[in-house]
Amino acid sequence: MKLYCLSGHPTLPCNVLKFKSTTIMLDCGLDTTSVLNFLPLPLVHSPRLSKLPGWVSKDGTINLEKELKDCAGRVFVDSQPEFCLPERELLDLSTIDVILISNYHCMMALPYITEHTGFTGTVYATEPTLQIGRLLMEEVVNFMERVPKAQSATCWKNKEIQRMLPGPLKDAVDVWTWKRCYSMQEVNSALSKVQLVGYSQKVELFGAVQVSPLSSGYSLGSSNWIIQSHHEKVSYVSGSSLLTTHPQPMDQSSLKNSDVLILTGLTQMPTANPDGMLGEFCSNLAMTIRAGGNVLVPCYSSGVIYDLLECLYQFIESASLGTTPFYFISPVANSSLEFSQIFAEWLCHNKQTKVYLPEPPFPHAELIQTNKLKHYPSIHGDFSSEFRQPCVVFTGHPSLRFGDVVHFMELWGKSSLNTIIFTEPDFSYLDALAPYQPLAMKCVYCPIDTRLNFHQVSKLLKEVQPLHVVCPEQYTQPPLTQSHRSDLMLELQPPPMPYRRCSVLNLPFRRRYERVYILPELANSLVPSEIKPGVSVATVSAVVHSKDNKHTLQSVPKPPPVAPSKKRKRVMDEPPVVMTPKPLLSGAVPLEAFLATLQKHGITEVKVEETADGHILHLQAEDTLIQLEEDGTHIVCDNNEPLRTTLRDLVLRFLQKL
């Protein structure tokens, strides 16, 4: 069993597991941090960004002024932003049988894997994961296509040239794998390969392996996966949460008894408490509004935003923000808000009970109804005429490189009254802000990452007791910036097996058993005999039928009837056809009892001689020797086949057959 690791990003994993005869891809994460190296894509013409000086090396030998721009003291690539794809050379992607998706953030690379690679398999995901994942992809495609950029910069990627560039471009890795965003057509085609599954649904793969998603508590429809056969179990844990937010709580107990547990998607902010961050978010928001400033919240269109809105719903009145407009701007804002209300089965208990009333599970329905929250597909159209300040704007993309957020950065960045509050943990906020410097706007960093922290995960592992843990290498040492914090890493016995991008791990498995089914006819014909109290054995001779990786044992068909009588005479001369080999024997032949049995069969003249290991019985009338020992019996008998077979059967009476 092998694990191929195609992504080095611990929260955006992409691993391939070869298990029995199946090839299973676990998640399809797209590392989008690469976009931080690119210039923002403004929605409206920006004089500042269009007048940036091109980059020429100090000695003037390398001139890339068309591709690279100097902005706020850093060099950025002037091209459509590109993403860092999972490794595509480590193994043939067309051999992948299935892809298991754990949550909508971990499927963004799907079109790169399923399209143009010869992939013919099936993708498994829950319904919310599919629907919201589709929205997130649609949003990114829309952001990119709204601002088409003809130019695609490639010269800077040349190894020789990249070496000469200033940081952080110089240190960017795998730049040749970076790709532009996919098209909506590719998204649709990729998503048409998705097969929906429900929590705890058992999906058979080729009869060899069973996979099953479990609630992971992180987002709507998010799941961990169990991959198992009758005797081996691999748990794949990705993006799980024990906090009580909107999704169904995490199913922990089903992870028990794993041979291997693959652990990814721990919190990226191990030192930031989500509840504290939420409080800080609210107070900073209120402070800015009261001072007459605007608040910008760069965020994804699904996920934590539901919790932020719910928190604000309770907070608005008490903070007397009742008249402040809240705007949610995204091409998928409406869909995201609507979809969140129809997945009752996937929600936590409290929200489920609301649906029974029947009321919408999320209070943002009421915010919309009372006009406190308004949503728009983009800054163009209705928004520009209805927009009032001061206000709060939720919009994407959290990298600040594309989407409507770029416009608000340009619009509000120069005033110190305004505040930008970062809530998404995926991007370093300083890097995100780099092309907008110098900035007068206040910046508040409240990353909310509800995924498991190191304390929670070690408790979980103690509980579920996997034999081996596999995890990204980042989890086996403290973070670079806090090297003294030994509590911010995994310490386990046996130590976890670390992986990095392009690792191929041999998972420590010893498969020893396989499930077979004995058909009723054969089962009924077996004759068990008790060997020890509670333990019986039966010898089995059977024909194995293997179909679709399932094995069944059937009775051995009877040999065809003996050929007609003409050949009868020769039957004795035919060498035996061995259909059933004789069983192995066990036990010992007790002397006294054996002698008594011999006597019963008319063999009375027995001379017994004691030897070092047992006895020799001399059957004088028959001139036959029987050597009885603890672990063997030897019958020496000439020219008397009937006697030999009688003796054989008498000896066998005392022995167990296996």
Next chain:
Amino acid sequence: MPEINVTPLGAGQDVGRSCILVSIGGKNIMLDCGMHMGYNDDRRFPDFSYITQNGRLTDFLDCVIISHFHLDHCGALPYMSEMVGYDGPIYMTHPTKAICPILLEDFRKITVDKKGETNFFTSQMIKDCMKKVVPLNLHQTVQVDDELEIKAYYAGHVLGAAMVHIKVGSESVVYTGDYNMTPDRHLGAAWIDKCRPDILISESTYATTIRDSKRCRERDFLKKVHESIERGGKVLIPVFALGRAQELCILLETFWERMNLKAPIYFSTGLTEKANHYYKLFITWTNQKIRKTFVQRNMFEFKHIKAFDRSYADNPGPMVVFATPGMLHAGQSLQIFKKWAGNEKNMVIMPGYCVQGTIGHKILNGQRKLEMEGRATLDVKLQVEYMSFSAHADAKGIMQLIRMAEPRNMLLVHGEAVKMEFLKGKIEQEFSIDCYMPANGETATITTNPSVPVDISLSLLKREMALGGSLPDPKKPRTMHGTLIMKENSLKLVSSEQALKELGLNEHQLRFTCRVQLQDPHSDPDTLHRIYTHLKSVLKGYTIQHLPDGTVMVESIVIKVSSSAEDSNAKVLLLSWSYQDEDLGSFLSTLLKKGLPSGLC
């Protein structure tokens, strides 16, 4: 032989109070717990005394599963759990869990408050009963206990309706509840995978009908409504709050939009408005088309359909009113009916089945003079139309489901005996499987023949596979020999050697030695070689070796030659073999006793 027993307490050769007991692999399961609309006495509920004469049911049932929210499938639930007594788990889907208590409360109100019956379950009992409910998701495998697992499939019929697959070990049963094999205006079609259950328990409401296309019935319905409106009449459609009502609303809504009609459509308030909310929140349970477009346009937000106020009934001009309940036995629908009955321009459309004794039933049977409370009589002059919109599978649909699931046996419930008999014949003929149709209180017993799961050591399996080559040869079956160890509950199949090791047993070697006298005028080595050549020609397909140490080995049988001191032509062959080679050893000793043929070199 293991067997599965199925006993209907209700719905056995009957429609109403569905309640079916299944015992499988030592587990007892109750499928549905409904009431009978046609009775007002004890026969209203299933006879739970069949399960036990005295006391609670908890000890006798492992779980209860409710297929959907119709009262003939869940109406007896609070009575069973709170008044007879059952504390175990009750499984139903989320929408059923949401809607079922509302219908139960409605039913209770009509029975207790309106009809004044006592000794009936209370509101509190409904609440307590619902606390025992565990929600089921589609396709989720729920482990009721270590052995019993259940899985729900989409059944169409009404919002949240499910079929359920019940499995213990390798035995399984599928219960369909009520289902619909063709998608309608708001729901999808039932679907199940090829799960090959031992028994498929199916409803058979329309056992003998092959229904005309739904489109025709819809067109018919719209035509009637339209004609009535055109001539200025009022149309009353008595409905139950959930199910058909939404389907017909969608139908009228789209029709109104398309035809640009102006006549108002009303929906009686309260329950129905709430009902539409359920459809909006459980939109994932509706059909593909509605689910796909719900963000742009939620099909359950009706533009043309407005809430009804009782004063509207006297408004002049045409209108369409949906009012509850569906059988005109009480409530708003009956009030409106009384007002409108006298005008032949008006129309009442009954979209579903009506139980005997209700006004709905009477007018459908052509009664034109109704006796009302007091001594008043009501002349029925308005047009009365019946239109079946209930979503059950017809004969074609039932056959289609059998093809999908491939059951080993079939069992029919929820239908009329005569019609069942007909379908039973058809099923037995077409699928060559047994079909049962037990009456209430009667048990159908089906013997199953499960195969026994065993863990085989991989080395044994691989050894066997290697011997047989990669492709199985049908002419030469691959035979495998091993030892089955039965310890506690585990069954392990290993090679005999491994079995000895695992059980901590020593091997006992049984050997035979046999001397054969032979006249052969050659030197000892030559004789040995002659034996070798002889055996080579006789024993085809065996490993025969002539070893340099002066022995011949046939498989593991050792043959040596020596000559007696007196006569060098009198040879003594020494044969030695172990018990495992008994057949061959015995054969060789007999063969060699006959001497060597002369023609050997």
